[in-house]
Structure formats: structure tokens, C-alpha cells
Amino acid sequence: MAHDSKRPSPKGKKVSLFVTCMIDMMYPETGMSVVNILEHLGIEVDFPMAQTCCGQPAYNSGYRSESKQVAIQFLKAFKDSEVIVTPSGSCAAMVLHEYPVLFEDDPQWKAEAERIVSITWEFTEFLVDGLGITDLKARLPQPTTFAFHDSCHGMRLLGLGQAARTLLGNVENATIAELNEHEVCCGFGGLFSVKMADVSGAMLQKKVNNINASAASIIITGDSSCLTQMNGGLSRKGSSKKVRHIADILAEGLVGEGK
């Protein structure tokens, strides 16, 4: 029972949004961006109100039984879903890679966990790999230079990165610049950021330096956790640069759509 990139095609199915606990509380507008983009594409979206968190904070700290309690709530919340889409590579990776571990020996939940694993998609890979959409025919109101920060779990566990670049690359008025060490962790790492704050802070400082040296004014990521870490560091250092979620930029392009 491992994550298989060959999940059944999600085409033509209703989408349930897993917004993630972080976006829910801190960046709900990003959740709305996802909804707007999907609805713009004619996809029916629902939001199961019983959803909470994927369980990753406890899992990554070794608290598997606590993590599992929360993961069970995830399974319950999405029990009627046909396809789950989430604007987070990290939370998607938690479901796709770690639910198989959590529920491996659980006769009660194993089958449902397998079903959930087979229908869960990160937002950009859902559009590009799942639906085959590479061009949203979007246009940004202002010409803007972006660069990508590759969030670790999305990139290394799910092989993401290209999908978001493809989508943004096709948006009018968007230019993509380089970010040095774009593949190096920003230092967030969940509770690592507080348990090992000095190390996390040192990693962040390098990321901030690279962002400041980039030609881009906006750094794109697909994870609000990395975004919180990097924006927290940029703002602390008085930088004018910002990190934003790919879904928000794409949604803005749809508002100014005109291609």
C-alpha cells in the first residue's frame, strides 16, 4: 500500500477541497483562490465541513497515535468524496506517503485509507497531471517577475515543481526568474522550527539572502507553511519581497483574464 502516481483519472469528478489547517486559519483567501480556479474550469467543488488537519504535525514529531486520531477524522470527513484536492504539497505528501504507514495494520481503516490515498491530489498536479490543463488563459493586471521556491515534500516526495512552473509560465504578464538554491529547504520543518529554532533560523537566513538577491519581486511556493516561514524572515529583515501561494497568483490572473 504505497503511493502510486497512477491514480485513477480525476476528470469529470466532483472535487472536495482539503484546505489544510494552516490555510483555514491564516490564509483563507488562498482556499478561495483554489475554489475560484476550479469553478472557473467548470468543476463542482464542495468543502466537507468536518475536516480539520491531516495529522502531520504530530506524525513528524513521532506522535503516531495522536496523528492517527486526527488522520481518522480526515478519513471520516472525506468519506463521501470522489476526488480530494489540496493546495499543499506537504499535506498531500502526508496523505499519500504516510497514511499507508499509519493504517498499515489497521483492519478497520486500511481499506478506506487506501481509497483516500488513491483520490488525493496536490492542487497544481491535479490541474496539470490530473486534468491535463497547462494553460489557464490567465493574464495578470501588472507585469511581474516571479521565482519559484521548491517546497521539499512536494518536490522530493511527489515530484512536483514542473506543474506550477508550467501553469505560471503560460500566464500573460508573468516573467519567471531564477532563485539561487531554490531546491534548498527554507528551514520550516514543522515543529523543527521551534524545537531547533537556531538551526531553522540559520537556514531561513540563507533563504532570505537568496530571495533578496533574486530578480524576482515575488517568490512562489505551493505550501503555506514554507510561505509563513519565509515571509516571517523577510518581514523581520525589512525586505520588500514577498512569498505568495501559486493559487493566489493564478486566481488573480483569472480576474484580469483577457488572453
Next chain:
Amino acid sequence: MKVESQNFIPAAQIAIRNPNIQEAVTTGTRNSYVKRNLAMSTPTLEHGEAMRQQAAEAKRRALRNLPDLLEKAEANMKANGITVEWAQSSQEVCRLVVEIAKKHNVHLVAKSKSMVTEEVALNDVLEAEGMEVIETDLGEFIVQIGKTHPSHLLAPIIHMTKPEIRDLMVKELGMTPTDDAGEMTKFAQAHLRHYFLEADMGISGGNFILAETGSICLVTNEGNGRMCTTLPRVHIAIVGIEKVVETVKDYATLTQVLPRSGTGQVMTVYTHMINGPRQPGESDGPEHVYVILVDNGRTNIYDTDYAEALACIRCGACQNACPVYRSTGGHAYGWVYAGPIGAIVTPLLVGMENASPLPQASSLCGACKQVCPVNIDIPRMLLDLRHDLVERGETSKIWDIGIKFWAIGNKSPRLFQIGGAMARFGRNHVLKNNFPGPLGGWTDYRDFPNFAPKSFHQLWKERQAAKNTNNGGANNG
């Protein structure tokens, strides 16, 4: 070597605030990482991945058959005239080496680079027995005169800047000050030369032992390994039991990825295949060759789910790729093996209670696994070790309680929303940008944004209500 891994957090802080360590480690790791990436994607990335795949398979097969291969290796080495000894603990390694040295009336020992001898603190024991020991790998030599420890698997002094090395050599060896690396190297080599010629015994590690032929394989770049293993009368190779591979072909597979991953070289400058002592009619080579096969906790790992960690070929690539190692350097890890692989094998070899911060010393970014030539799933093992720590009750109570509350709040949709509202109020109106207790680490280094005035749950509810009213209105009209 004394284990100081419990001290990781303060030691890391010291290293992070030391500008020399920062400069040296950042430059050193970045250079090797860039070269590694180039070497492993030449001619294509697919080619590099195929090499990794083959190497991983060769090492896994060797591990699966380890007991048999060790027997076969022992038999073939004996047939080659090598004396084979087994050591279960570090004390046994040291005792055996001392016995051999005494038997052959050894006074001066020349060593080539070996991590296992660091592990068992061999130099201290030999010196206490009245022998003179000289490290002949240039990096290890600097470590020795600086009375410190290697901080990296391949580059023992990666933590030092050039001026620091220069000053040490001026102070300890009377070198005429120079900033020319070539001059410094020449000076050190000249200093070492007579030790090679006069040493009674050479000690080396071993990168691989080939079961099929009973050979010890050593890869080096400086040539000191060849001198240590051929000039003195006696040669002892001290090798971990996990270094055995089955065939010459497996060695060929692994030697493709070892230098590429470590230094970005296609091949090391020297490759030695040691097949026993000098034979009648041969002009050089030692009279006696010993191999000490070291367990020192390895069979305990072999019997667990962490056995994969024994596939490590000590290339150092995971250290170069690791953003934590790049920030802390190796000494903060508090024992011989630093970086991602050290965070795994240290607690397994010295006991979890003596290294409990190490499995936490990772953001789980996965860079280590990505570059590992034998594809060891380090992040997976870090997660498993963290789980073990929780099960063994070796986590701090404040986190235990915090996570319990978190789980209660997150397994109930209603409590989740109430908890969210409380967190919002707490952040936006009470704590602002200055978190207390264990969360204070966040606001030490970064700002924390305000929570949104309304959660997505609330926004969605309002959106659905508005939709229903609109639909209702339309129906009515």
C-alpha cells in the same frame, strides 16, 4: 570518542554564531554538492540514477547475505595470507591492535584515514601504551595537531578556514607563514615523509572488502594510504563488518558512485586492492597483514528495521546536501558521524538516551536521500526514530502534553473551530509577535502573521448561505 550528542542544541548555536565555521562549512559543502550534482548527471541524469539504483542493489544484496559473505571473506582473506580478527567492541579493537603492535615490537604507527578508529578512540590507547601515532591524511593530520576531531566523513577539516589552518601550522609545526594552499600542502607532506619511512606499522580503514577474492579495497586521493599500507612491516586494516561486498563486479558498481557522490570525481586518484602480505620475490609490501572486522554495535542495527543504515558507503554526500549540517557543521553532532547519516547511526550505535536530539535535527527536507548513492531512506528512518523516542518516553513533557491537546482539538470538527478562534484571539490580541515558552523560538527569528479575521470554514458557510439565498430569490422570482 566521547559522546556529546545530547548537547546538540547549544553546540549548534555556538557553531551558527561562529563566522569562521559558517564560512568554511558553507563553502566546502556547496562546492562538493555542486560537483556531485554535475558528476551524477553526466552524461545524463538518468545515467546517474541508474548508477545509484545498481549501487543500492549491490549494497542491499551484500547486507542480506552479510553473515555468509563475512565467512567467505574471512576464508578468502586467510587463503591470501591475511590474519583475520573479529572485534565486538571498541575495547576489543584497541586490545587487538595493542597486542599486534607489541608482538611486532612497534614504536611508530602511521595511520591513513579511518572513521572506525575515531569511533573506538584508538590513538589515545596506542599513545597510552607508549607508541607514537601519526595521522598521514592531510586533513586528519591537521585535526591531530589541532587536538580536535574530524567534522566530516571525507573532509575532516571542512569546518576550518584557510587562515585558521595556516595559523595552526605556524604555531604547531613552525611553518613559515604562507597563504598558498600548495605551499602548505608541500610543507605538511615534507613533515610527514620521514614518518612513512620509519613507521613500523601502518593502520588503515577499508572502503570495501571483497568476499569473492578476499581483498581489502581502499580509495584515496593523497597516496598516503598506499604508503601506510606498503612501507611499514605490519599493516592492520580496521574495517566495519558492513563493508563487505560480494563480487569484484559489485565493487566496480559501487566505486562508480563513491567518488562521484563524495567529491564529484569520476575516480579517486588512488585505488588500492590489498591481497595480503609481501610474497616471496616481491619487492615491496608489508610482512604481515591483519584485518580486524569490527562490530561495535553494528549487528544490533542489523537486527532492526534500521538495517538499511548499514548500506552507507561513507561518501559524505548527505552531509554536503543537508541544510542543517551546512548550518551547524559536524562537531555539533557530538560524535564521529555527523549530518543526516550521523543522526541515524549515532543513536543506534551509542544508545538513544545518549543522542536523543539528533533525530530531531532535521527539517525532513529529503535532500539527503536524494543524493545518497545507495538510496538510503534517511528521512523515513528519522521519522521512525522520532516515533521510538516517543514510545520510550524520551521526549519533553511539554511537547507530550501539547500534542495531546492538539490531537483532542483536531479530531473533533467542533473543537477544531473553537481552537482556531482561540488561537486567532491569542495571536492577534494577546501575544502579538512575541510567543512564550517552547514556541518562543519562532518569534526569535521571524514574524508571525496575524490570523485571518474569518476562517475558511466561516467564509465557506457564508458563501453557501449567500448562494442559497440567491437561489431562493431566483426561484421566488
